[in-house]
Amino acid sequence: MSEQSLPDDARAEHADARAEHADALPEYAERVLEVAESIPPGRVLTYGDVAEWLGEGGPRQVGRVMALYGGAVPWWRVVRADGVLLPGHELRALGHYREEGTPLKEAGRTTEGHLPRLDMRRARWDGGGHAQGHT
Incomplete structure (x- = not known):
């Protein structure tokens, strides 16, 4: 996601946070983090997708980067492959997903915590429209 598509106040906050860590x-x-920023609202990539996109590292390395530095980017768009919401951040992520219209699978009555999962089949981004190709 480009900074130009963010509201002015969010864009300024985002730029400040990135500059702080640059x-x-x-x-x-x-x-x-650049890949995370490029994911459009309402879409997601898995940790493994990001590693594949970069041609380097793996899901654990991407997860580590997101855990350490991801607060300055749309972290909720880089997700687990099973669609389970990020433990400890479920409600914040869910708010973002609902606001952006990210496809969700509502939880069944027996689902622990009664939280929905991401509908990975519909929410996963194929990288279309991005300058770098994603295979």
């Missing part, structure tokens, strides 16, 4: 960010982390 000098301290390892190159791989910067690349992961």
